[in-house]
Amino acid sequence: MASLFKVDTKDWDREILLDIFYDRDRQAILNTVIEHDLDKDILCWNLEHTGHYSVKSVCRLIQQQKGVWNEGNNIDFWKSIWNIKAPPQVMNLIWRVSTFCLPTLVQLQTKHVRVNNMCPVCNEAAETIIHILVQCKVAKACWQVFKDGTNIEGALEFTDWLAGILEGQSKNNKAKILTMCWSIWRSRNDLVWHNKRWTVLRIVAKVWEYLS
Ligand SMILES: [Zn+2]
Numbered sequence: 096m097a098s099l100f101k102v103d104t105k106d107w108d109r110e111i112l113l114d115i116f117y118d119r120d121r122q123a124i125l126n127t128v129i130e131h132d133l134d135k136d137i138l139c140w141n142l143e144h145t146g147h148y149s150v151k152s153v154c155r156l157i158q159q160q161k162g163v164w165n166e167g168n169n170i171d172f173w174k175s176i177w178n179i180k181a182p183p184q185v186m187n188l189i190w191r192v193s194t195f196c197l198p199t200l201v202q203l204q205t206k207h208v209r210v211n212n213m214c215p216v217c218n219e220a221a222e223t224i225i226h227i228l229v230q231c232k233v234a235k236a237c238w239q240v241f242k243d244g245t246n247i248e249g250a251l252e253f254t255d256w257l258a259g260i261l262e263g264q265s266k267n268n269k270a271k272i273l274t275m276c277w278s279i280w281r282s283r284n285d286l287v288w289h290n291k292r293w294t295v296l297r298i299v300a301k302v303w304e305y306l307s
Contacts, residue, residue, distance in 0.1 A: 151177035185277040
């Protein structure tokens with residue numbers, strides 16, 4: 096941007112602007128107020144008032160674009176999710192789940208990828224998000240560590256189940272619950288990509304290890 100200023104000033108060089116830009120863009124540039132106190136250009140993320148990138152702001156944007164952000168309790172629910180202090184990889188997984196971007200086999204089929212959609216872990220049901228993270232027998236065994244809060248039966252969608260299990264949990268447990276989702280998904284990927292099958296104990300241990 097500094098190259099559009101007159102030499103050693105912070106005033107737009109109209110001649111350069113005249114050479115480079117169409118009238119409409121030139122007017123927009125000329126109408127841009129320059130902060131004369133700033134020493135140098137910096138990159139800012141305009142979806143956060145701090146200027147720093149956050150997964151939360153991207154999720155908010157996507158959900159606004161998909162039109163689901165304003166659906167009743169969704170606002171409060173997702174706000175509460177993004178306030179949970181869990182590692183970035185964990186939040187990234189939850190983000191992919193919330194925006195229907197987690198590449199389960201059923202999800203891949205909706206993108207017209209020709210795959211067998213049976214769960215690679217149990218081979219007993221189609222691999223939806225709620226199946227692999229909650230209903231699959233390995234996932235169910237993992238969730239036993241939160242047996243007071245597991246509301247496994249009844250929920251049809253992962254987000255409904257997540258809302259149920261998080262309710263009334265402490266901050267620490269909420270982080271553990273999200274991290275458990277991440278650990279289950281990681282174990283699934285290790286099986287799919289490296290043919291390595293994790294024990295339930297290992298999946299659960301990874302949660303504590305990752306949060307310690
Ligand atoms: Zn399964």
